[in-house]
Structures are given as structure tokens and as C-alpha cells.
Amino acid sequence: MTETILICEPIPEGILTGVYTAYEQKLSPNDTHIQLGEEENYRLFSEYVQVETDREKAEKVDRSLRKRLGNYTVECLWYAMASADKSRGDAVYHTVARGLAGAYKGELMDYLQDPYVNLTAKLRINVWQEAHRFQGFVRFSELESGILYSEIEPKNDILPFLGEHFSDRFPGEHFLIRDKKRNLYLIHQAGRGYFLYQQEAGRERTEVTEQKKQGRENWSVHGGEQQPRVTYPVEEGQQPSLTYSSEEKKIQELFRCFLHSVSIKERENKKLQQQMLPLRFRGNMVDFF
Amino acid sequence: MNQLIGAVEAKKSQVNILDDTRTLQEKLSILSDAAKYDVACTSSGVDRSGKEGASRFGGEAGVGGSVSGIGRSTGGSRGSVSSFGRSTGMGNAVASGICHSFSADGRCISLLKILMTNCCVYDCKYCRNRVSNDIERAVFSPEEIAGLTMEFYRRNYIEGLFLSSGVIRNPDYTMELLYRTIYLLRKVHHFYGYIHVKGIPGASPRLIQEIGYLVDRMSVNLELPTAQSLQELAPNKHRKTILTPMRQIQEGINENKQELVVYRHAPKFVSGGQSTQMIIGATPESDYQIVQVAESLYKKFQLKRVFYSAFVNVNEDKELPALTSGPPLLREHRLYQADFLLRFYGFEAKELLSEKHPNFNVFLDPKADWALQHLEQFPVEINRAPYEMILRVPGIGVKSAGRIIRARRNGSLTFEHLKKIGVVLKRALYFITCSGKMMYPTRIEEDYITRNLLNVKERLPFDVSGTTYRQLSLFDDVSFDDSNYG
Numbered sequence: 001m002t003e004t005i006l007i008c009e010p011i012p013e014g015i016l017t018g019v020y021t022a023y024e025q026k027l028s029p030n031d032t033h034i035q036l037g038e039e040e041n042y043r044l045f046s047e048y049v050q051v052e053t054d055r056e057k058a059e060k061v062d063r064s065l066r067k068r069l070g071n072y073t074v075e076c077l078w079y080a081m082a083s084a085d086k087s088r089g090d091a092v093y094h095t096v097a098r099g100l101a102g103a104y105k106g107e108l109m110d111y112l113q114d115p116y117v118n119l120t121a122k123l124r125i126n127v128w129q130e131a132h133r134f135q136g137f138v139r140f141s142e143l144e145s146g147i148l149y150s151e152i153e154p155k156n157d158i159l160p161f162l163g164e165h166f167s168d169r170f171p172g173e174h175f176l177i178r179d180k181k182r183n184l185y186l187i188h189q190a191g192r193g194y195f196l197y198q199q200e201a202g203r204e205r206t207e208v209t210e211q212k213k214q215g216r217e218n219w220s221v222h223g224g225e226q227q228p229r230v231t232y233p234v235e236e237g238q239q240p241s242l243t244y245s246s247e248e249k250k251i252q253e254l255f256r257c258f259l260h261s262v263s264i265k266e267r268e269n270k271k272l273q274q275q276m277l278p279l280r281f282r283g284n285m286v287d288f289f
Numbered sequence: 290m291n292q293l294i295g296a297v298e299a300k301k302s303q304v305n306i307l308d309d310t311r312t313l314q315e316k317l318s319i320l321s322d323a324a325k326y327d328v329a330c331t332s333s334g335v336d337r338s339g340k341e342g343a344s345r346f347g348g349e350a351g352v353g354g355s356v357s358g359i360g361r362s363t364g365g366s367r368g369s370v371s372s373f374g375r376s377t378g379m380g381n382a383v384a385s386g387i388c389h390s391f392s393a394d395g396r397c398i399s400l401l402k403i404l405m406t407n408c409c410v411y412d413c414k415y416c417r418n419r420v421s422n423d424i425e426r427a428v429f430s431p432e433e434i435a436g437l438t439m440e441f442y443r444r445n446y447i448e449g450l451f452l453s454s455g456v457i458r459n460p461d462y463t464m465e466l467l468y469r470t471i472y473l474l475r476k477v478h479h480f481y482g483y484i485h486v487k488g489i490p491g492a493s494p495r496l497i498q499e500i501g502y503l504v505d506r507m508s509v510n511l512e513l514p515t516a517q518s519l520q521e522l523a524p525n526k527h528r529k530t531i532l533t534p535m536r537q538i539q540e541g542i543n544e545n546k547q548e549l550v551v552y553r554h555a556p557k558f559v560s561g562g563q564s565t566q567m568i569i570g571a572t573p574e575s576d577y578q579i580v581q582v583a584e585s586l587y588k589k590f591q592l593k594r595v596f597y598s599a600f601v602n603v604n605e606d607k608e609l610p611a612l613t614s615g616p617p618l619l620r621e622h623r624l625y626q627a628d629f630l631l632r633f634y635g636f637e638a639k640e641l642l643s644e645k646h647p648n649f650n651v652f653l654d655p656k657a658d659w660a661l662q663h664l665e666q667f668p669v670e671i672n673r674a675p676y677e678m679i680l681r682v683p684g685i686g687v688k689s690a691g692r693i694i695r696a697r698r699n700g701s702l703t704f705e706h707l708k709k710i711g712v713v714l715k716r717a718l719y720f721i722t723c724s725g726k727m728m729y730p731t732r733i734e735e736d737y738i739t740r741n742l743l744n745v746k747e748r749l750p751f752d753v754s755g756t757t758y759r760q761l762s763l764f765d766d767v768s769f770d771d772s773n774y775g
Contacts, residue, residue: 103591110695112710113702140444148443168339169381169482173443197676237443251440259316260400261322263392266601266616272395276388286446288392 003031003046008089009053010036012081015089016058018051019096029097065267069099072110079131080123082157091119129157132134133167139286140175141252142245149242150173151284159186163194180284253287259287311427317437319427323407323418324453327566328596332448332483332560333386335505342481343378343770345557346503379443382436382505389449400451400485401441405466407428409455413512413523415571418455418605431470439478439611440585440745449483449505450474468496471503485561488538490530497534503543506561506593509535514582518572522608523680532590539590562593570600570617571609575647577638580627586639587631597624600714618642622749623649630655634680657683657742659722664733667720672763674703683742684716704728715745 004027008018018034042048065074077092085091085135094116098104104111109124111117140148148170152159159179166175177186188194282288311319325336337345389398391697406428407418417424434452452470455465467486474480488497488509491770501507509531513519516528527637538559545558565586569579583595599616602609627649634656639764641655650658660667660683678689689712696702696710703723707714718728719738731737 063649093328103701106695106698110692111699112696113691113699113706114465115709119707132387133387135383136445136448138445142444164380165381169514170379170443172379172669247440251444254314254317254437255441255444255446256320257318258393258401259398262325262327262398263316263394263396264601265394267394267396267599267618269358269395270393273391273393276397277391285390286444 003043004049005031005043005046006032006049006066007038008034008051010038010089012049012055012078012140013055013058014053015081015092016061017054018089019093020054020057020061020092021049021051021096029094029101032093034093036089049110060069063101065096069096069108076109076120076124079127079161080120082127082160083123084156085123085126087119088123091116091123095120127156127161130154130156131161133281134158134162135216137281137285138162138177139284140168141242141286142248144243144245146174147246148173150175150177151180153180153280153284155280157182157184161195162186163188163196164224167194251252252289255286256289312472312573313433313437316427316429316433317403319403319425320365320404320429323455323618324402324404324451326417326454326598326601327402327451327487328396328598329485329508329566329594330397330400330402331386331564331594332382332452332485332594334384335382335483336384337356337382337481337560339378339381339481342380342382343479343564344554346378346475346479346481349374350690372450376524378481378751379439380449380479380480380482382449382483389445389447401447401449402451403429403434403437403453405434405452405454405470406457407455407462408457411456411523411525413526414604414606414608415522415568415600419604422604431466431473434470435473435478435480435598438482439473439480442480442482447482449485451485453487454489456489460489463494464489464492464496464500468503471500471689475503481562488534489558490526490534492534494534495535497537498541501559502556505557506564507538507559507710508566509538511565511567511582511586511595513572514579515572518574522571535563535565535590535592542591562591564592564596568600569597569621570612575642576620576624576627576649577642577644577647579624580631580642580699583628584631585623594627597621619651620649620684620747623655627655636675636681652743653739654683654747656681657716661735661739661742664735664738666725667733668722669720670725671721671723672697672702682717682720684713684720689713716742 001125004022006018006021008014013035014036020030022029022034061072065077077095079217081090082090095108095114098111098114099108104114108117109121112121134152135152138150140150140153143149157179159177162177163186164185166177170188172190173188174190175188178184179186183199183266185197185199186194187197352407355418367770388399390398392398404418406426407424408426408428409416409418409420412419412421434450437445439452442449449472452467454463454467457466467489471486472485474484481508484504485498485506486504487501490509497507511531512523512526519526519528519531541558542562546577548555549557567579577671579597586592586595599618599621600610600612601616602612625667627636627641629637630641631638632686636656636659642657649655653661660681666678666681668681671679676690676694679685679693680687685693689710692710693702693707693712696706702723704718706715707723714728719731719733719741
């Protein structure tokens with residue numbers, strides 16, 4: 001029996017298109033795998049199929065999965081697909097296959113004995129936790145124009161999951177969060193919605209969180225009609241040029257002063273601190289400048 | 290309420306009794322240093338979107354978005370940005386709480402934790418801010434606190450404000466100052482983030498009531514576990530004045546729940562519940578007494594949390610014990626473990642400790658200790674036992690127990706499955722069976738299990754200098770057991 005390996009683009013839409021293709025061609029999940037990006041080691045006796053990302057197909061998959069598996073499961077899948085782990089495509093595909101085959105009772109994501117569901121659940125938790133951490137660890141600096149600017153370097157592609165939280169928190173602020181690794185921007189305009197902006201591609205990315213919350217089927221791309229009124233320091237193919245406001249430095253200094261004096265000397269425990277706030281986060285946090 | 294504000298306004302001119310001309314940074318340094326022993330820096334228990342916040346706190350006092358620039362003593366020029374779009378206020382609250390940073394002692398920083406002032410008319414022996422200490426004193430003005438909170442919050446440094454205070458003049462006066470600050474934040478700055486305020490014992494019930502509608506959590510410090518030690522170490526405070534506001538808040542919350550059933554949009558009162566804290570190790574109470582106090586606080590006062598703070602000797606007072614090896618961190622840790630057993634694991638204080646056995650085991654966590662005393666209830670069959678019993682197995686927590694219950698609906702579980710779904714078996718394996726089988730041929734025997742549990746090194750959040758070595762003996766070792774001689 002030959003195995004079929006679907007090679008998909010390493011973005012959520014790519015994976016979902018892969019799932020679509022697998023079902024379209026009636027491939028058996030037992031002999032089918034999804035691989036992301038370029039293949040390094042070709043395997044003998046395997047058939048390789050290149051999958052062209054198709055947003056429409058991906059939307060179809062998302063829609064029907066919501067009907068069949070429920071919104072909660074699909075939300076878990078979206079988190080898992082945002083992971084940086086290479087096996088995420090395969091895990092998600094096989095989890096979907098398990099779910100559609102109906103080989104479980106109750107909530108699919110509780111079926112942790114299954115290796116694929118288990119892996120998906122792990123990836124989901126990992127991404128969810130990182131997103132939650134960044135809800136706290138994002139640090140905004142005020143630019144001269146009054147815009148709040150922040151840079152992050154997350155392992156997983158968590159920026160889409162931050163939009164809702166920060167928009168709700170700062171509805172009256174213009175802010176901008178930049179994922180340095182992926183050159184992805186989350187842009188929010190005061191009193192309006194937010195949207196994601198991918199610098200290289202020059203196009204806005206599919207909005208995940210909004211539709212997730214409302215359980216809507218279609219992915220509406222935000223910001224199409226509402227062009228930003230303020231000039232954001234983002235330009236095609238350029239590093240943002242940043243001038244901070246005059247007060248910015250003073251307030252950062254105040255915060256560091258607070259951090260220093262609120263710690264109890266008798267209980268000092270740098271190891272514990274590092275366990276809770278690993279070094280990889282600190283590069284972009286004013287706490288440690 | 291307007292009357293009240295009027296009263297506060299009138300007293301405003303008297304606030305600067307110290308004629309405090311220090312810079313904001315100096316004040317922040319002094320007053321956050323003075324607040325650092327308050328442990329309850331959590332931001333959890335309230336889920337409120339920005340919109341809800343606006344409808345709960347906004348729309349009063351006749352101020353629109355245009356005022357939001359007022360009082361930003363520390364703030365930069367908002368310039369063009371504040372001129373449009375800034376109509377909705379700022380902030381929300383997330384029930385799980387969010388940690389924003391971690392200080393060098395490893396504790397989470399989620400709230401801007403400061404005292405309004407460290408001037409205090411009381412003379413509590415354990416407190417650095419007591420009146421008889423010669424230390425630098427400072428006072429924040431409400432505007433300064435509001436400005437700091439807003440600027441920190443919009444940079445996502447903090448989740449909200451934790452405001453406490455030394456007692457300046459008298460409890461009522463202090464509480465009014467706190468009220469004024471929070472009123473300013475909520476109604477003028479339209480801040481809808483988390484606010485935790487300390488209730489000052491002895492303040493009038495009316496003030497507590499008013500402030501309760503503006504904050505998310507309130508706490509009145511118990512300070513010490515028993516009334517007697519309170520009398521000895523904090524002569525100005527009385528158990529009664531501490532418990533009175535606590536009871537008032539509890540009743541307020543319960544009444545408010547009834548109101549909310551009838552009127553969905555009734556103003557919420559201390560929606561995050563109340564907490565308290567007590568100092569551990571300054572007085573001779575046993576762990577049993579402390580846990581009993583905590584239990585009755587949870588049961589009778591419906592507190593959300595009781596916090597324990599290991600005593601740090603800042604004053605070198607003759608009434609206080611001398612600490613040779615730093616604060617009693619291990620004891621504090623064990624108390625927190627027991628506290629969680631009370632709140633989430635269905636344990637009762639009298640199960641964990643007793644008059645005869647009044648203190649926690651240094652080497653074993655309270656749950657393992659309990660299990661070893663009650664071996665007749667083990668082993669527990671994973672595929673059949675009720676949730677409550679699975680929860681009592683050492684090494685299995687709320688998360689794992691939940692996963693087991695959910696996963697076993699889809700077929701019986703083996704040890705392999707347990708490992709896969711993330712149940713840590715290091716300690717649990719001595720107490721459970723899967724389909725009637727133990728993982729290894731282990732025996733249900735106190736001595737044997739104790740020794741093995743001690744080999745599994747407990748992960749403590751700090752270093753403990755206590756040896757866990759065992760005296761070598763010829764007669765209780767495994768290989769010399771009777772069974773080996775057949």
C-alpha cells in the first residue's frame with residue numbers, strides 16, 4: 001500500500017485546503033499524511049501531492065467542521081494550527097478524520113488516548129498558553145504621534161489571538177503590535193476594529209478571532225473599507241521608524257523603579273523569576289532594559 | 290454620594306500634611322516598597338469586557354470622553370490622539386487573571402501595588418510603617434495615583450490597581466482618601482480595569498458600602514491568626530473591628546447577588562469577592578490552628594482567598610521571634626498546599642491535622658501525608674472510582690482528575706493512557722490501579738511508600754536546607770523483609 005503525502009503551505013488555510021483535498025480524493029486517513037512546506041527527505045513508496053492553497057476550499061472545510069464537530073473543537077484546531085510545530089498539519093488532519101469518522105463519544109478533544117487528538121490538544125494548549133502569556137508580557141511604548149507600539153517575538157503565531165483582548169481593553173487607543181519574526185502587524189484604530197497586516201505579502205491576513213467568537217462561518221477581512229486615518233510607522237519592506245514621545249522614557253523609568261522596590265529582598269529567588277518569566281520574553285520588555 | 294464627595298473636597302486642602310514635595314519617582318519608590326508585604330496581588334475572579342465596564346462605571350458625573358485628559362500629572366501630551374475616538378474609557382478584566390511581570394523574588398506582578406501613604410497612627414510590632422519607626426514617609430495625592438495607574442495600564446504594564454494605605458489620622462479619613470482616588474479613576478478617567486482595595490478596619494460602614502460598588506475586590510487583613518496574638522502585636526487593632534467590615538462585605542455581596550437576579554443591570558458590589566491575609570511565623574500558633582481559621586473564613590465568611598505571608602522580621606522588636614534562617618517559606622508553602630486542598634479537593638481541616646498532629650510534615654506535602662495515614666482507602670481504581678476519590682490520590686490534581694473522568698468515557702484506561710493524557714505517575718502509582726492492576730508490584734505499606742515518595746524529589750519553589758537522608762538500618766530495608774526468606 002502506498003502512502004499519500006500532501007504537501008501544504010504552512011499556514012492554517014494551507015492545512016485546511018489539504019484536509020479538503022484528502023476528502024475530495026477520498027484518501028484513507030490511515031495512509032495519508034500532511035506535510036508542511038518543502039519536503040527534506042523523500043520516502044520510497046510514497047506518492048507526493050502538491051496542494052495549492054485555496055481560501056475558498058479552506059472556508060468550506062471550516063464551515064462544515066463547525067457544523068459537524070462544533071465550534072469549540074474547531075477553535076481548538078485553529079489554535080493548534082497556529083503552532084510552530086512541524087507536525088501540526090498531520091495532527092489536525094487526523095484529528096478531523098477521527099472526528100468525522102465518529103469513533104468517540106462526547107467531546108472530540110477529550111479523546112486524549114488517541115495519539116493525534118492528544119498531539120492536537122498539546123499543540124493547542126501550548127499556543128493558548130503562549131497567547132495568554134503575551135496578554136501580560138506585551139509592552140507598549142508611546143510614539144510621538146501618540147500611537148502605542150509594541151514588538152514581540154513569539155514562538156507560535158499567536159498575534160491573531162491577541163487582537164480581541166487588546167481591542168476590548170484599549171478601545172480608545174491607536175495601537176500596533178509587531179511580530180518581529182513573521183513581520184506581522186496587529187493594527188487597531190481608536191473606536192474601530194483591528195486587522196492583521198502581513199508586511200511582505202502586502203495583504204491583510206484572514207481574521208481568525210472575530211469569526212471564532214461569533215461562530216460565524218465566513219472570515220471577514222477587516223479594514224478593507226476603513227483605511228487607517230493615522231499614519232502608522234509601517235511601510236512596505238521597511239523597518240518601522242520610531243520616535244518615542246517625550247514622556248515615554250520617564251514612565252518606563254518609573255515602572256522599573258516600581259518593579260525594583262516591590263520585590264522582597266529576603267525572599268529573592270531569581271530562578272523562580274526565570275521559570276515564570278523566561279529569558280526569551282525579556283528582550284522586548286521594558287522591565288529589563 | 291455627592292455629599293460625601295463634598296466632604297472629601299473640603300478635606301483635600303489638608304491632605305498634604307507632610308507638605309510632600311518629593312518627586313513622583315521617590316514617592317513611588319517609598320510607597321511601593323512599603324506595600325510589598327501585601328501578598329494578594331491577584332487580578333482574578335472578574336470577567337468584564339470594556340463595554341460592560343463602560344455601562345457599569347461610566348455615564349455618571351456628567352463627564353464624557355473629553356475629560357479623560359484631566360489629572361494626567363504624569364502623562365504625556367496625548368495630542369492628536371486623545372482628540373478623537375477616546376470616548377469609551379479604558380480597560381477590562383479577565384477572570385483567569387493576567388500576570389504582567391515577575392519580580393526578583395519570583396512573585397507575580399499583576400497590579401500596581403502601592404500604599405496611599407505609609408504614615409500610620411498605629412503601632413503594630415511587625416509592621417515597618419508603624420508610628421514608632423523612624424522611616425521616610427510619603428503621601429500620594431489621588432491625582433498622582435490615578436495618573437500613574439492610567440499611564441502604566443495603557444502601556445500594558447499592569448492589570449489594575451492594588452491600593453492600600455497606612456492609617457492617616459483615623460480610619461474614616463483614610464478610607465475617604467482611598468474612595469476619592471478610586472472615584473477619580475472610575476468616573477473621571479473611565480478606568481475599567483481591575484481594582485483591589487484594602488478595607489481599613491474601623492472605617493464607617495457607609496464608606497465601605499460606597500467603595501464596594503467601585504472596586505472588583507476588597508480585602509480586610511486578618512493580620513494574625515488569633516485574637517490573642519493580634520492583641521499582643523497590634524495593640525491598636527481588634528479582632529472585632531476586622532471581622533465587622535468583613536461580614537459587611539460578605540452580606541453586601543450576597544444581597545447584591547439577589548438584586549442581580551431581579552435587576553440584571555443593578556450595580557455590582559465587590560464582584561471579585563473578598564480576600565484576607567495573615568502573617569505566619571510571628572506568633573506561636575500551630576498549623577492546625579491556622580488551617581482551622583482559614584477553613585472558617587471560607588465557610589463562614591465566604592472568602593475567595595486567604596493569603597499567608599511568611600513573617601519577615603523588619604523591626605527587630607523584642608516581642609517578635611528572631612529568624613535565624615530567613616522567613617519560614619516552607620511553612621508558608623505547606624499552608625498554601627493545605628489551603629488548596631480545602632478549596633478545590635474537598636478536604637477538611639480536621640482531616641489534614643489534629644490536636645495530636647498539629648503541624649505539617651516537613652518532608653511530605655499534606656496530601657501525601659494524609660494518604661499515608663489513610664492507606665485503608667487505597668488503592669483507587671482509576672476506571673471506576675468517583676471523581677472525589679481520584680482527586681484524593683497524591684500526584685493527581687484537579688486537571689488530571691478531570692481528564693481521567695472525561696477520557697474514561699471512551700473506554701477503559703491503562704497506565705499507558707494515563708501517561709499520555711498527562712497524569713504524572715511518579716507519586717500516584719503507589720495509590721492507584723487500572724483495571725485491577727497496579728503499575729508495578731508495589732505494596733500498600735506506610736513505611737515502604739513513604740520511603741519511595743521521599744525519593745521522588747518534591748519540586749519546591751525555593752531551596753530548602755533540610756536533609757532528607759534516612760538512617761541506614763538493617764531491619765527495615767526491603768531486601769531484609771520477611772517475605773524474602775519465604
